[in-house]
Amino acid sequence: MPLNTISWRIGGAQGTGVDAGATMFARACAFAGYHIYGEREFHSNIKGLHSYVTITVGVERVRSSREDVHLLASYDAETVASHSWAVRNGGGIIYDPRIVGEKIDSIPTMNERLKEEVLGRLRERGYEATIEGALEEASDRGVKTIPVPYLDLLKKAAEKSEGVKLSNLMVASNVVALTASAAVLRLDKSHVLRSIEEQFGAKRRVLEFNKLVVETVYNPVSEKYGGVIGIELQDQETREERYLLPGYISAALGKLAGGCRFQAYYPITPAQDECFFLESQETFKLNDGGDGSIIVIQSEDEISAIGMALGAALTGTRAATATSGPGFSLMTEMLGWAGMSEVPIVITLYQRGGPSTGLPTRHEQGDLLFALFGGHGEFPRIVLSSGDVEEAFYDAVLAQNLAERYQLPVIHLLDKAIANMLSTLPAPDLEKLRIERGIYEEDGGEYRRYRITGSGISPLSTLGGGEIFWATGNEHDEYGHITEDPVLRERMMEKRMRKLELASKEIPSDIKVKRYGGGRIGIVSWGSTKGPILDAMEELGERGLELSFLQVKLIRPFPKEEVKEFARSVERLIFVEQNYSGQLAKLASMEAGVSADHLILKFNGRPFSYQELVRDISQVLEKNVRRLVSSRRWEV
Amino acid sequence: MKAAQKLTPISYKTDIFVEWCPGCGDFGILAALRAALADLNLPPNKVAMFTGIGCSGRIAHYMKLYGIHVLHGRPLPFAIGAKLANPELTVLAVSGDGDGLGIGAGHFVNAGRRNVDVTYLLFDNRVYGLTKGQASPTLPLNVKTKALPKPNINDAVNPIALAITSGFTFAARGYAFQINYLKELIVKAIEHRGLSLVQILQPCPTYNDIHTKDWYEAGRIYRLEDEGYDPVVRDPAERDSKKVEAILRSMEDDRIPIGVFYKDETTPPYDERIRARIPSYPERPPAAQEIAGEDGLPVVDLNALLQRYRVR
Structure with a gap:
């Protein structure tokens, strides 16, 4: 419901808690019964460059971002300079009064093109080329400028706390920003406290201090600025069971649900989050109380990642890898091997801006044709694309079923936007999930791994779990032994490609x-x-x-x-x-x-x-x- | 396959025509490998072999076991994946010198860091045979084998030294035509708990006219144990000194030592490292886990996993 949504944005230098602040704010809104859609923008940089997160909040399901910001939460100059323009007339900007004197021209991390544009605008409209100028410009078009003295408030909170280092106070700026935002939006303080508890739960001291920060900031801001932008996030009545998670976690949970028990990967943005998450969940409980596990292995490169996954897949284990464009480029030779040797494998391809290193932390859908055609020669593959966080979960299960049914590589296309998209979802319909295993050899008769069948599907055997077999990337006979025979070559190509015709018939239209x-x-x-x-x-x-x-x-x-x-x-x-x-x-x-x-x-x-x-x-x-x-x- | 049956080298023979050149060292290796598996009485359906591309890669088809012929330079990643997913398997990886030390060198080095319980056989004839005789990474500098237009401009890597410095916990060198001795080395390598390398020197009668059978057999080869060499690390404290000793031995080039250079079972193999993190791993490795109930529903307790993300 676009018309019924509000947009909140937080910005700051990378490494100053922007992302955590946004997640805490989003969670607090979700606790109050709102739907969330969060979008992260960040540089390929560890600390110092500008990042921001936009959280769109709605009474009904939110599916995209708004570009006009209702409330901007900032604690540095660059955020004000870069984003004040996006704040709607009548919206608000939370800022630290200590930065108003800063000259926009001397913000070292701000990109030159944007800086020129901002300075040009200010000049044109007759404002000073400072943060004060930018705030005045906003204020003159009806934006409420809300000064929040970060350091003073943090010092006040520190006075009530024991053992907090004064030198380290500013790390809690994100909590000040989100608390002040909640106060302006009249979002109940209890939701903020609960959200903070979830974030810092394990770290008692940090939690206690941040709770004090909330207590110190909320009331004074609320008294002075509560409701000033005309938006009040009052608690929403809802009985719906709801979850808040990013796309990479949704995809990872889908992988676990669908039976993936081996994932190999080489670190690459934005696929690494999924792999790290899976590693953090390497042991898990089963419905019957038993113990399940997944092996997540960090390989030396993407070639090895898919190779290890294929080795595991040959044992009958559901195996996968996750990567993005550059890594997928390296995987394409193996992809052909998987197609030729008919090994089920899932490659989760998180697209990002290409070509080459491109825009490593930014969004693009540039790899559709590459996912489809990457690799030499012709072999069957399935390419499946998900549209949002919820689909990523179900599709991760589906991708594994399809890979095993048709014994081929399945490329599950996701992208940076989905990976980092934070979204509220209804409870997943777990009863709807089905694991469909492939066709396996049945006892009796001489086993031929690549038996030519009408459907193109030859019953599987697994390493250590069935009849012995041979497999090769060379063209091969029904046993998996090398052949260069023209007749057999033709029949084998037809057999492999037939599986796609079958898939096309069997996969339901919806x-x-x-x-x-x-x-x-x-x-x-x-x-x-x-x-x-x-x-x-x-x-x-x-x-x-x-x-x-x-x-x-x-x-x-x-x-x-x-x-x-x-x-x-x-x-x-x-x-x-x-x-x-x-x-x-x-x-x-x-x-x-x-x-x-x-x-x-x-x-x-x-x-x-x-x-x-x-x-x-x-x-x-x-x-x-x-x-x-x-x-x-x-x-x- | 009846488990009780006594296996012989013939048990591992397929009826595929062996297409190596007459006089190729690969024949000796094939005989030694079949004999080694028979000595260990390993049922074919408990052994998975991953081979690369080149003459050596064909051996997958000549062995009656799970014979998986993969891509150039890539047998190790496959072997590692298979072994971790199904640790009951005996897993062999086979590369030629170009496969393992040229295109596959990154895997060679990184496999050492993990010490997965895999046996890696490196067929070393110092040339690329199937592409008509280019210099491989083990051909010494300035040597001109017959197909080379000019003498080799690159220096050679030393597979034993590279393996030891990379973390392989077993490194041995054999010679293809001392079949019985090679068999013993392969048996020791398979029995070793951890990643083992057997570098196998062999002539290429078609493209290597320098390192020929006659050249190898002109009194150059000697066995390490005949000189009282002891490769075994018995205490972690002696790892470094044993490594240095092994590397120095491996660098001899007037005489060619064969035998076990280094053996260390004090470094935990990868499966033990996994077990420290996943206690159920030995009983329920990936390949042994049921993933669905009879109704096809996932067995994972998803509600438990989702709980952290619940907001309403």
Whole structure:
């Protein structure tokens, strides 16, 4: 419900608790019964460069970010300088009065392009080139500027506490920022305290101090500024069981649910979070009270990561790896081996900005065609893409089922936006989950691992768990021994590729695509654009423009019929993608003969906001723009 | 396969035509390997062998066991993954010198850090055979084998020294045509608890006209134990001195020592390190875990895992 959401943003230097502050704020809002959608932006840097998180809060499910900020929480100059422009008229900015004198020109970490733009704006409108100037500019257009003396408040809290080092006080700035925000928004203090308890639960001393910080900050800010921006986050009545988690945890839990018991990986952003999380959960309880475990191994490179996973997969273990573009590039030779030797394996591919090192911590959907075609020669693979945090969970189970059923590599496409997206979800429907094992050899007869069958599926054996067999990346006979025979080669290629035809027949339509809406203007997209598209549809619907949206989830085998049918059912086709060339549009043309009337593309490393898509969709339709490159106002 | 049956070298023979060149050292290695497995009486369905690309890689098809012929340079990652997932398997990895020390050198070094209980056989003929005789990483500087247009411009790596400094806990060197001795080395390597390397010197009768059978057998080779050499680390305190001794021995080049250079069972293998973190690992390694109930529902207690993230 875009119109019913508010947007809160916190910014600061990396390493100063921005992310933790945002998570605590999001959790506090969720405790109060709100839905959350959080989006993280950060640099490829450990400490010092600017990062920010936008938390969109709603009474109903939130699926995307807003670009206009209702309340900006800051404790440094760069956040004010960079983001004050995004604060809506009537919104608010929490700032530390100690920084008002800072010159924008001398903020060392602020990027030059943005700095020039900010300075130009201030000059043009007649304001000083300082934080004070930026705050005045905001104030003059109705933004409430809310000074919060961070150091004084922290000192006050420290006086009540024992053993807190004065030199270390500023680390609690994030808690001051979120407490002040809660006070302005009249979010009940108890939710903030509970959230802080969850964050610091294990560290008693830190917890006690931060609770004192909350007590010190909340009341004075509330008395003076409570409700000043006209928004009150009063407790919402809800009986729904709800969870708040980021996409990488959702995907990891799906992997565990689906039976993954071995994951090998090489550290790479943004896939490493999933692997680290799995390692932290390497032992877990089973429903019958028994002990389960997963081996998570950090390999020397991505080649080794997928190689180890394949070795484990050959034993009948459900095995996987997770990576992003550069790592996937290294994996492609092994991918061909998996296809040729028919070994079930799941590769979770978290896309990020490419090519090469590209934008390592930023979002992009640039690897669709690479996931589809990466590797030499022709072999069957399944490519499945998830649209949000919730889908990532169910799809992680599905990916493992498909890999084992069809004995091939499954690439589960996610992206940086989903990885770091923080989202409230209803309780997962655990009864809906099914683990479907593959077809295994049954006793009797001479075993041939690559027996040529009508379906293309040859019953599996496993290392140590069944008949012996041979496997090779060379072309091979039914036993898995090398052959260069032309007739056998042809039959084996046909056998392997037949599995994709079978998959195409067997996989239900509602897994291949999701269709939303019934309008005559059709949007086609894939992956994490789902949320902003659905929210944009809702807003455009309220303005009288009905849209249909086809989310393509299965990329290979491509849902030709579904895409054709969708194209027939609408008057115009708009493809929305976060890449330069419209990769899904190209694929739809190649596979289904469907051509895009309009492309809305974005490749600046930042996800779409729904408002941006509202503008973009209106514009391509009104002005009949064939290819529109999108960007938000005041993107940082 | 009846477990009680006494296995012989023939038990591991397939009927695939062995396509190595006449006189290839690989024949000696194949005979020694089959004999070693028979000596250990290992049922074929308890042995998984991962081989790389090159002449050596073909051996997977000549052995009746799980024969997995992977990619150039990559047998070790596969072997490690399989062994960790199903520790009941005896796992062998096979590389040629180019496979293991050229394209696969990163895996070689990093495998040492983990000390997974895998036996790594390095077939070393100092040339790339299947691509017509290029210099491999073990061919010495300035040596010109017959296919090379010019003498070798690169220096050679020493597999034994590299293995020991990388953390392999067993390093041995054999010669392909001392089959019985090689068999004994392979048996010791398989019995060793931890990552073991057997470097196997062998002629390539087609492309290496320098290190020929005659060259090897002209009195150069001697056995370490004949000179009273003791490779065994009995106390962690003597690891370093034993390593230094082994490395020095491995560098001799006027005479060629064969035998066990280094053996250390005081360093915990990877499975013990896992067990310290996952107590149920020995009974329920990945391959032995049930993942679904009869109804197909996951066995994992997801509610317990989700609890941390519950907000309402």
